[in-house]
Amino acid sequence: MDFPIAGYFKQMAEKMPNHPALFYNGRYFSYGELMELVSSIQQSIEDNVPVKGSVIAIADELNEFTYAGILAISLSGNVILPFKPDMAPERIQYIFDKTQPSCVLYSANQSPVINDQFPFLSNFGQLVMDHTAQVFKPSNVTMTYNLMYADMAYILFTSGSTGKPKGVPVSRKNVHDFLDYYFDKNGYYFTPEDRFLQVFDFTFDVSYFSMFVPLSIGATLYALDNKPGRMKFLEIIQMLQEHKITVVSMVPTILLFLKKYLSKISLPDLKYSFFIGDILYQDATAVWKNCLPNGEVHNFYGPTEVTIKCTRYIWDENQSELEAVNNIVPIGTVFPGIDYLIINEEGNSLEIGETGELCFYGKQVIDGYVGIEHEQMFINIEIDGVSRRCYRTGDLCSINSYGNLLFHGRKDFQCKINGYRIEIPEIEKVLYDIVKSPVAIVAKKNEVGLNYLVGFIEGQSISEEQLKSEMLRFLPEYMIPSKLVYLDKIPLNGNQKLDRKELSLLNY
Amino acid sequence: MKTSEQILEELQGIFIKEFSDSSIVLTDETTAKDIAMWDSLTHMGLMDTIERHFEISFSLDEMISFKNVGDLRTAITAKLK
Numbered sequence: 198m199d200f201p202i203a204g205y206f207k208q209m210a211e212k213m214p215n216h217p218a219l220f221y222n223g224r225y226f227s228y229g230e231l232m233e234l235v236s237s238i239q240q241s242i243e244d245n246v247p248v249k250g251s252v253i254a255i256a257d258e259l260n261e262f263t264y265a266g267i268l269a270i271s272l273s274g275n276v277i278l279p280f281k282p283d284m285a286p287e288r289i290q291y292i293f294d295k296t297q298p299s300c301v302l303y304s305a306n307q308s309p310v311i312n313d314q315f316p317f318l319s320n321f322g323q324l325v326m327d328h329t330a331q332v333f334k335p336s337n338v339t340m341t342y343n344l345m346y347a348d349m350a351y352i353l354f355t356s357g358s359t360g361k362p363k364g365v366p367v368s369r370k371n372v373h374d375f376l377d378y379y380f381d382k383n384g385y386y387f388t389p390e391d392r393f394l395q396v397f398d399f400t401f402d403v404s405y406f407s408m409f410v411p412l413s414i415g416a417t418l419y420a421l422d423n424k425p426g427r428m429k430f431l432e433i434i435q436m437l438q439e440h441k442i443t444v445v446s447m448v449p450t451i452l453l454f455l456k457k458y459l460s461k462i463s464l465p466d467l468k469y470s471f472f473i474g475d476i477l478y479q480d481a482t483a484v485w486k487n488c489l490p491n492g493e494v495h496n497f498y499g500p501t502e503v504t505i506k507c508t509r510y511i512w513d514e515n516q517s518e519l520e521a522v523n524n525i526v527p528i529g530t531v532f533p534g535i536d537y538l539i540i541n542e543e544g545n546s547l548e549i550g551e552t553g554e555l556c557f558y559g560k561q562v563i564d565g566y567v568g569i570e571h572e573q574m575f576i577n578i579e580i581d582g583v584s585r586r587c588y589r590t591g592d593l594c595s596i597n598s599y600g601n602l603l604f605h606g607r608k609d610f611q612c613k614i615n616g617y618r619i620e621i622p623e624i625e626k627v628l629y630d631i632v633k634s635p636v637a638i639v640a641k642k643n644e645v646g647l648n649y650l651v652g653f654i655e656g657q658s659i660s661e662e663q664l665k666s667e668m669l670r671f672l673p674e675y676m677i678p679s680k681l682v683y684l685d686k687i688p689l690n691g692n693q694k695l696d697r698k699e700l701s702l703l704n705y
Numbered sequence: 706m707k708t709s710e711q712i713l714e715e716l717q718g719i720f721i722k723e724f725s726d727s728s729i730v731l732t733d734e735t736t737a738k739d740i741a742m743w744d745s746l747t748h749m750g751l752m753d754t755i756e757r758h759f760e761i762s763f764s765l766d767e768m769i770s771f772k773n774v775g776d777l778r779t780a781i782t783a784k785l786k
Contacts, residue, residue: 428737428744428745428748428768428769429744429745430745430748430749431745431748431765431768431769432745432769434765434769435769454749455749455765457753458764458765458768461764461765462765643750661725662726674744680725
């Protein structure tokens with residue numbers, strides 16, 4: 198069975214061609230206009246990449262071409278591989294090496310940047326989208342076909358503990374099952390009059406919710422401007438106010454940033470304020486809820502490996518106060534049809550109330566990563582006499598007496614910076630490769646509770662500025678430590694392991 | 706009372722300290738895209754430091770309206786009057 202996740206959009210475009218589909222950079226694109234752009238790109242894909250199920254890379258520029266390109270890749274039955282043109286070239290090259298896309302899609306205004314910064318792209322076919330919606334293919338390239346991921350909707354790369362990013366292929370069926378959660382109501386009543394704001398880029402899976410839900414039901418999608426130097430959090434509030442947004446998914450970090458200004462905000466049009474990607478704090482949520490006289494706050498949880506979102510908690514002024522532990526709002530109950538377990542170190546299932554690692558299996562769970570590494574993220578557990586392959590989230594959770602999941606922290610060395618999941622060993626490897634002396638990265642919290650990274654380096658062979666610019670060649674900016682500290686000796690504990698505890702107590 | 710030039714000078718000191726970058730030279734036309742570390746993550750911390758330094762406070766609408774250092778300087782000058 199096929200699961201055309203952009204198929205609903207096509208139906209809407211036929212049904213209501215004049216209704217606004219997308220608002221970007223001060224202008225509206227109707228369903229009809231967007232469909233026209235999509236059709237032209239789709240035609241070009243089908244002419245040049247005739248083998249369905251091919252991986253097609255798309256430069257995530259967050260403009261109308263990105264949206265149309267993603268819809269076109271999906272409608273043509275191919276696999277979306279987003280990359281940000283401002284990503285470190287080495288990272289993009291790694292991603293391309295691993296997935297071997299048939300071609301790369303980008304808009305004409307990106308051509309100089311793409312050609313200048315990513316010379317390796319000349320090895321791949323290229324489709325350039327220009328302002329008259331014409332798509333052309335340079336004549337001197339050959340399309341290659343990698344059908345290993347033919348059933349996938351998209352492949353995203355997340356931070357990996359081995360020092361290299363992990364490729365997460367998510368199938369069309371998984372995305373279809375996920376979207377069904379919203380279309381089966383589950384308390385949601387979206388209409389074509391709804392206005393959704395998308396604040397994330399396409400390398401963050403929540404974007405596929407923010408894009409496909411509104412465009413599947415005939416609502417309007419508002420995209421944040423992608424100009425450099427923008428102050429994203431302020432812009433989000435501005436967009437929410439100015440465009441009377443009714444549905445938005447954000448990372449909870451925004452509440453910590455804007456805490457002291459929240460009391461002056463009122464958003465009477467916002468019906469659903471969704472949070473995902475990090476810990477939602479009870480006190481900040483209570484202040485935020487006051488900004489939404491007619492809105493609900495829903496706290497979601499979902500690793501990329503379990504397709505965008507898989508648990509939900511509806512925040513309630515009185516009840517959540519009772520349920521919050523250490524000021525952390527519960528992540529709620531698992532979506533219907535998804536199976537989960539909480540296990541101990543030995544892989545045995547735990548009782549209600551006990552804390553262990555949260556694992557998922559079945560619906561919405563990926564089968565495996567790109568390549569054969571990272572198999573340790575899966576565990577086979579016998580459930581009712583059947584061996585099930587379970588995805589280990591690395592998150593420590595328990596179930597409270599109300600039946601809601603509580604998040605207690607990470608099991609390993611991951612942390613979240615502005616909603617991005619970061620594997621600390623990945624940064625340490627890059628740092629070590631540059632300085633060639635012992636290093637350690639420690640995640641700390643600032644006075645308002647935001648995570649930031651401090652890098653410790655033994656000796657001083659290279660200046661801080663040089664080091665940061667060198668790291669930017671391999672890592673995105675959010676993975677660069679806010680502070681770099683040079684020590685004569687990196688402290689070790691009794692087991693001669695890096696003493697992260699002592700480092701985290703140092704005042705930086 | 707501080708002159709507009711003094712305010713710019715003090716702002717420059719704050720930026721240098723906040724972003725640990727002694728090469729920063731501010732003009733009225735400087736925007737976040739000119740300073741690598743000045744982004745949405747560091748912006749609110751910067752605003753907070755500026756508010757405490759000058760003992761003033763900005764509204765969210767004011768912060769949204771700042772397009773460059775010149776706008777920031779004008780707002781600070783007006784508040785210090």
